[in-house]
Structure formats: structure tokens, C-alpha cells
Amino acid sequence: MNDQNHLETQSIINMNLVNVPHITDYLPHLKKHTSPLEHNHFYHPSEGFYLSSSDVILRRTIFDTSDNNTLSSLAYHRAGPRKEILYDPQNVRVAIVTCGGLCPGLNTVIRELVVGLWEQYGVREIFGIKAGYRGFYSMEPVRLDVKMVHNWHKRGGTVLETSRGGFDLAKIVNAIEDHGFNQVYIIGGDGTLRGAVKIFNEIQRRKLYVGVAAIPKTVDNDVGIIDRSFGFQTAVEKAQQAISAAHVEAESAPNGIGLVKLMGRSTGHIALSATLSSRDVDCCLIPENEFFLEGEGGLFEFLGDRLKQNGHAVVVVAEGAGQDIIPRTDAQKQERDESGNPVFLDVGVWLKSELKSWWERDHKGELFTVKYIDPTYMIRAVTANATDNLYCTLLAHSAIHGVMAGYTGFVAGPINGNYAYIPMDEIAVTKNQVDTKDHNWAWVRSVTTQPDFERN
Ligand SMILES: Nc1ncnc2c1ncn2[C@@H]1O[C@H](COP(=O)(O)OP(=O)(O)OP(=O)(O)O)[C@@H](O)[C@H]1O
Numbered sequence: 001m002n003d004q005n006h007l008e009t010q011s012i013i014n015m016n017l018v019n020v021p022h023i024t025d026y027l028p029h030l031k032k033h034t035s036p037l038e039h040n041h042f043y044h045p046s047e048g049f050y051l052s053s054s055d056v057i058l059r060r061t062i063f064d065t066s067d068n069n070t071l072s073s074l075a076y077h078r079a080g081p082r083k084e085i086l087y088d089p090q091n092v093r094v095a096i097v098t099c100g101g102l103c104p105g106l107n108t109v110i111r112e113l114v115v116g117l118w119e120q121y122g123v124r125e126i127f128g129i130k131a132g133y134r135g136f137y138s139m140e141p142v143r144l145d146v147k148m149v150h151n152w153h154k155r156g157g158t159v160l161e162t163s164r165g166g167f168d169l170a171k172i173v174n175a176i177e178d179h180g181f182n183q184v185y186i187i188g189g190d191g192t193l194r195g196a197v198k199i200f201n202e203i204q205r206r207k208l209y210v211g212v213a214a215i216p217k218t219v220d221n222d223v224g225i226i227d228r229s230f231g232f233q234t235a236v237e238k239a240q241q242a243i244s245a246a247h248v249e250a251e252s253a254p255n256g257i258g259l260v261k262l263m264g265r266s267t268g269h270i271a272l273s274a275t276l277s278s279r280d281v282d283c284c285l286i287p288e289n290e291f292f293l294e295g296e297g298g299l300f301e302f303l304g305d306r307l308k309q310n311g312h313a314v315v316v317v318a319e320g321a322g323q324d325i326i327p328r329t330d331a332q333k334q335e336r337d338e339s340g341n342p343v344f345l346d347v348g349v350w351l352k353s354e355l356k357s358w359w360e361r362d363h364k365g366e367l368f369t370v371k372y373i374d375p376t377y378m379i380r381a382v383t384a385n386a387t388d389n390l391y392c393t394l395l396a397h398s399a400i401h402g403v404m405a406g407y408t409g410f411v412a413g414p415i416n417g418n419y420a421y422i423p424m425d426e427i428a429v430t431k432n433q434v435d436t437k438d439h440n441w442a443w444v445r446s447v448t449t450q451p452d453f454e455r456n
């Protein structure tokens with residue numbers, strides 16, 4: 001059988017549809033309404049405009065057609081407008097909240113939630129919750145309208161403000177009830193998503209007529225299932241500027257090392273992407289790949305050779321890398337931020353000092369410079385670039401269409417380029433880490449020619 005025939009006989013993919021919770025699962029008698037998009041003068045719904053529960057997206061797009069057992073994939077409901085919706089827009093009361101660290105595009109998502117709800121569905125009762133989860137029960141919600149938010153996409157940060165910690169389930173859900181909110185949009189990272197699952201479960205338990213959607217946010221790009229998180233590309237662009245500066249500094253000194261520390265609490269996506277796009281990097285250190293300093297195959301040996309060959313070298317280190325080898329006290333080991341995330345020691349400062357000691361010890365008298373750049377918040381406290389801005393708009397509108405249709409406890413996000421509804425609890429337990437066994441990491445190693453740091 002030739003290859004072509006082989007493909008034809010094996011082309012059936014088994015789909016396992018992932019159900020998205022719907023408010024009618026626990027409130028089965030709610031009345032349905034026709035979408036106001038039907039009469040919106042900006043839209044001319046044509047055949048194919050509306051989506052239904054039979055429209056799906058496959059999670060897997062790559063198959064080995066020679067192996068029947070691998071021809072299966074999870075399938076998710078496609079995001080987009082439904083002809084029949086669950087809410088009467090006149091009776092919708094919305095809460096929007098941002099939690100966790102900043103991320104480029106937060107304000108765009110808020111803006112587009114307000115504009116989408118207002119312009120597409122005619123919703124007028126839209127409120128912002130200030131300062132993250134704690135704001136539900138400790139501050140008055142702020143009324144939002146289209147005029148107020150019109151230029152928010154041009155601002156970095158979150159106009160609503162954000163915070164870590166302060167998650168009190170009972171108080172948050174009580175506040176949702178007390179304020180009469182029936183749609184809640186939660187924008188945040190992995191921690192926020194874990195909190196959102198608890199809020200959704202409690203809302204279900206209380207049988208409240210409240211739809212909950214989350215929009216994943218994190219510069220770290222550590223949320224699983226979705227293609228990438230918004231703001232990530234903008235952060236990588238900014239990170240590249242730091243790498244360029246480090247390269248210039250390193251090139252301009254005898255035995256110059258440019259050292260850049262980049263965000264990435266437990267994943268090295270920013271470091272990896274910035275390394276691949278800049279090509280100025282000699283070594284990229286990420287949390288997913290342990291490294292060591294001394295001896296054969298270690299960082300010092302590699303950098304020594306690189307300085308001999310090129311006279312300079314650039315090292316990029318993700319903030320979560322090397323945490324196991326930095327000496328720390330017991331108290332430091334226990335340190336947590338308000339959300340319970342471990343507080344890291346500064347790998348950049350430590351590495352700079354270790355590099356200096358190594359040189360002093362092994363190359364006494366020879367000129368040597370380490371220029372350390374830590375752009376910290378400069379890569380995330382900025383406005384989103386064009387791609388992220390567009391992406392944020394699609395995320396917000398996808399979330400709105402889903403909630404209006406009655407879906408709840410879901411996350412809106414792109415899977416293989418198409419927007420889908422993914423159950424929150426499923427996404428909250430996944431983690432997108434750099435796969436050091438895949439082609440991307442092999443590509444990093446071929447660009448940098450760095451060691452694999454595997455001890456013999
Ligand atoms: N397991 C959890 N259960 C309930 N709430 C949580 C949980 N983890 C975190 N939270 C709450 O979610 C909010 C944000 O969490 P966190 O500070 O970890 O940021 P994040 O959402 O992970 O974003 P990022 O890490 O990208 O900055 C905080 O208010 C925190 O209290």
C-alpha cells in the first residue's frame with residue numbers, strides 16, 4: 001500500500017467532547033431569549049454566523065496515521081455567538097475583576113468586556129471590582145460604561161487595580177449575591193483560576209442564577225491547554241530589548257558577560273522565546289532544566305570557552321531557575337507571598353556574584369566584567385502590542401458570547417488558533433511548562449550551543 005492509500009484508510013478521528021457546564025444543568029426551567037445580535041444594526045447574521053453546541057475544536061491536530069490507537073482527540077465547544085441566549089440583556093448585571101500580577105492587555109480585556117456587553121447585547125449594568133478578589137467584599141464596585149473605558153486599551157496595568165491574597169470564598173459569593181450580579185468575569189492567572197473554580201462551585205451549590213467566566217492572564221504563559229496567554233508576546237518583545245542591551249554591554253568589554261534575569265516563576269517561556277527571537281544569547285537557564293556551575297559540563301566551563309572564542313557572552317536566566325542550588329536559610333525556604341506563592345531568592349544577583357568569584361579564582365589578573373540587567377516589571381507594566389490587543393478583544397468577546405448563552409464555569413481561550421470554551425476546573429489543574437524534550441528546547445540548544453547540564 002502506498003503512503004497516499006494508507007492515509008485514506010486511516011482518516012477517522014475519534015472525538016471525545018468535553019462538556020462545558022451550563023446554568024440550566026442546575027436551573028433547568030430558565031426561559032431562553034433570541035440574541036439581540038439578530039437586530040443589531042452593525043451585524044447582519046448570515047448562515048454560519050451563529051455557532052451551536054455541535055461546533056467543536058480538536059485539541060490535537062497532529063496525528064500519526066500509521067497508528068490507529070493514536071487517532072483520537074478531546075473536542076471543545078467553539079466560542080462565539082449563539083442565536084438563542086439565556087439572559088434577557090435588560091436584566092444582566094455584570095462584575096469584572098482582575099487578580100494577580102500585572103500583564104499587558106488587562107485593560108484591553110476590561111474595555112472589550114464593557115464595550116462588547118454594551119454594544120452587542122445592550123447590557124447597561126456593568127461594574128468593576130477594585131483590587132482583586134478582596135474587592136468583592138471590602139470595596140464598593142465601580143460603575144463602568146463605554147465612554148469611560150474608550151481609551152483603556154492604551155494604558156498598561158489595570159485601571160481596576162489588582163492584588164494578591166484576600167480570597168475569602170463565603171464573603172466573595174455573599175457579595176456577588178448582595179450586589180445582585182448575575183454575570184462574573186474573572187481575569188487572572190493560575191491562582192486566580194483555582195479561586196474561580198471555588199467560586200463557581202459555591203455558586204452552583206447555592207443554585208444561583210450567576211454565570212462565571214474566566215479569562216486566563218499571565219506573562220509567564222504557564223496556563224495549560226490554551227495556545228498562549230495574552231500579554232506574553234508583548235513581554236517577550238520587551239525582554240528582547242534587555243537582551244540586546246546586555247549583548248552591547250558584553251561586546252564592549254574584554255571578557256564581558258551580559259546577564260539578564262527575566263520573569264517566569266516556575267516556567268521559562270519568556271526566557272526561551274526571548275532567547276530564540278534575539279539570537280544574541282549564549283546560554284538560557286530555565287526552571288525546567290536544572291543546571292550547575294562547577295566542573296565538566298557546567299556553566300563556568302562553558303562560559304570560559306565562550307569568552308576564549310568570542311570575547312563575550314550573554315546569559316539569560318528565568319527567575320525561577322537555579323532556586324535549588326542557591327544557598328538559603330530555613331526561614332527563606334518558608335517565605336510565601338500573600339497568595340501562597342513561594343518567594344524566590346534573586347538568581348541574577350547570586351549568579352553575578354558567583355561568576356565574579358569564579359573569574360577571580362581561575363583567571364586572576366585578567367580583565368572581566370559582568371553587566372547584570374533585571375528588567376523586572378518593565379516587561380509587564382506596559383501596554384499590549386498590536387497582536388496582544390487583538391487577542392484580548394477576541395478573548396473578551398468569546399467570554400461574553402458564552403456567558404450570554406448560559407455557559408458557566410468556563411474559560412475562553414484559543415486552542416490551535418480557534419477560540420473555545422474550556423471547563424475551568426480542567427484548566428485550573430493543568431500547567432504549561434517548557435518541554436525540554438521537544439523541538440523548541442532542542443532549537444534553543446542549537447541556537448546557543450549551551451550544554452545540557454547532565455552530569456556524566
Ligand atoms: N488555591 C487557591 N484557592 C483560592 N484562591 C486562590 C488560590 N490560589 C490563589 N488564589 C487567589 O487568586 C488570586 C491571584 O493569585 P496569584 O497571586 O497566585 O496570581 P495568579 O492569578 O496566579 O496570577 P500571576 O501568577 O500570573 O500573577 C489571589 O487573590 C489569591 O488569593
Ligand SMILES: O=P(O)(O)OC[C@H]1O[C@](O)(CO)[C@@H](O)[C@@H]1O
Pocket residue numbers: 101102164189218219220263264265319337380
Ligand atoms: O512582584 P509581584 O507583583 O508579586 O509579581 C511577580 C511575579 O508575577 C509574575 O509576573 C506572574 O506570575 C511572575 O513572573 C513574577 O514572579
Ligand SMILES: [Mg+2]
Pocket residue numbers: 100189190191
Ligand atoms: Mg500564578
